[in-house]
Amino acid sequence: MTKSLFLLPGDGIGPEAMAEVRKIIAYMNEKQDGGFITGEGLVGGSAYDAHGQAISESDMSKAMAADAVLFGAVGGPKWDAVPYEVRPEAGLLRLRKDLELFANLRPAICYPALADASSLKPELVEGLDILIVRELTGGVYFGEPKEIIDLGNGQKRGVDTQVYDTYEIERIASVAFELARTRKNRVCSMEKRNVMKSGVLWNQVVTETHKRSFSDVQLEHMLADAGGMQLVRAPKQFDVIVTDNLFGDMLSDVAAMLTGSLGMLPSASLGAPDGKTGKRKALYEPVHGSAPDIAGKGVANPIAMIASFAMCLRYSFNMVAEADRLEKAIANVLDKGIRTGDIMADGCRQVGTVEMGDAILEEFASL
Amino acid sequence: MTKSLFLLPGDGIGPEAMAEVRKIIAYMNEKQDGGFITGEGLVGGSAYDAHGQAISESDMSKAMAADAVLFGAVGGPKWDAVPYEVRPEAGLLRLRKDLELFANLRPAICYPALADASSLKPELVEGLDILIVRELTGGVYFGEPKEIIDLGNGQKRGVDTQVYDTYEIERIASVAFELARTRKNRVCSMEKRNVMKSGVLWNQVVTETHKRSFSDVQLEHMLADAGGMQLVRAPKQFDVIVTDNLFGDMLSDVAAMLTGSLGMLPSASLGAPDGKTGKRKALYEPVHGSAPDIAGKGVANPIAMIASFAMCLRYSFNMVAEADRLEKAIANVLDKGIRTGDIMADGCRQVGTVEMGDAILEEFASL
């Protein structure tokens, strides 16, 4: 069985990080009959530079057809002035929407070797292992109207619409509950039901879904602002957090930063299982952005991208042993004190992107 | 000249905290010709219990007529099931909206005596002094449509609308720039212009307002998710942060928690200066909530409420010396190691709400 991967390295440090994943894929194909077939396309600013779109129709078709998409990062000051419709992020948002990748899984884990790198006190983050399940195809990201209206008299009006339907909340809640069962069996749902009607509905539907099908899982509700606080105060209280697109964007970034391992955190964006084949469309990307300031210098940390590929092995190809092995390789390399600049610490050896990729591959091969 | 204060203690620990402010007002009237006249009303769950509304028309009129409103806190599990329109928060939201309190000032300062109480490493928060300027009468809190629609087939749709007009952004940006001039002269504006049209407009209008009238102030733009990260990573990089209603809600809670002083942080919500008198409507409230779990036990920390009164002295009555003195009294009491349970530390003396209020009043009287 072949496994098709479509690679979209994107902008900034995306291509450098992706190159390290490509080495791992090549190794798996050669030494382990990995059976991966890869294609590659353009997304974000680099796509805009090439053909004036944040992603081309042809690359969209390839992404649609692939078993999984590996995505680097998009954006940078170079494209700050391009029209809204073709800004770099539009490519990513279109992929999420058209592939119906409604479930964004963002683990916030603290690698033991990096507990000191967190801005939080080590005892608060050591062993931290949260999974943020963010709704990714709805909410204020896609709701209509979304426009700027000219009101005359020099006045404009910016409008965005937050919309959630019952089925959208149900399916993301179900994903969260299912994943909780494989973990500590606890879900915390976050919204602003005291201010938003979509939050009221969110709260109701999560509650009903829980009652109907997942009453064995422990469920808690928290206002999203209080949730942000609690993440900073005592992050280890959480197991799975389920929340909407915008709150998920904010909260997962805060959670990522807590771990001190921002350059290390992967994410998976999954669609619904296909009725016939059971396959789900999927895209894997680092939580970090395109980091234009360090792009092209060979110093970017490729770990988040590699760890995203590990998630791909796990969720798209059910290659659980290989995923475990790749994650273990990352942890071991960190334990050996090999570090990129962003996670450098006393007594460690600082390396560049390529050496970090080499070290992980070597470790992976030896496990 | 009399100064009229309208007190709305609200729910949970609100009344206990307010009682400590009342002692300070009484002292100032008696010993210093403070000239305060106080009235008192009901808001939130306690108002609902009394007359089925989150605030009565008569209390709204009194709030409108007062020079300043002192607000405690609202909400609690007791009222979780009341209809959306009369939930406790509706009282607060109506006050903000009808009094046109568009500018919410939320200082996030780290009291030196409490640097260890932060979950962040002390060196990251020692001396922290951020001012979050949050837009308070617009955005997704008030935009229409805001509704739950029954779509049939067991499907509902929750809708909220984020709306910002040019003038709303201009006036809040101006407040931020003006306040920055009295501080470190730096403003960071946060939005999600890469996803939201209101964010695009926000960014443009802040940029234009800066160019037109405040080019002496240093201005930076940051995406709100990155802003949440940076608050956790290196909060001292910020001076004034200006942002919309919902992002401000989230970010100010994160910032408050960083300081380790959540029970200590005040806020001011200000309207525009009146064309004739120059007076601005104002409401002062702690950043913390109603803390129903500890309500009625006499253990709540009254400092945020007292510090909110200090902001009232400063912004509504231009009593700068008295405001400074009250803030100094709070800092001195903390330096003496007097602590409520929430900020208790080794070697300190734990006291209840009333003793803390007494200690601050005594210190205030002695300065």
Ligand SMILES: CC(C)[C@H](C(=O)O)[C@@H](O)C(=O)O
């Ligand atoms: C790049 C941007 C559109 C995106 C988002 O807001 O979702 C990013 O911040 C993320 O979290 O994946």
Ligand SMILES: CC(C)[C@H](C(=O)O)[C@@H](O)C(=O)O
């Ligand atoms: C009580 C609630 C409506 C309020 C808000 O969301 O604005 C609170 O969280 C705040 O920050 O003042």
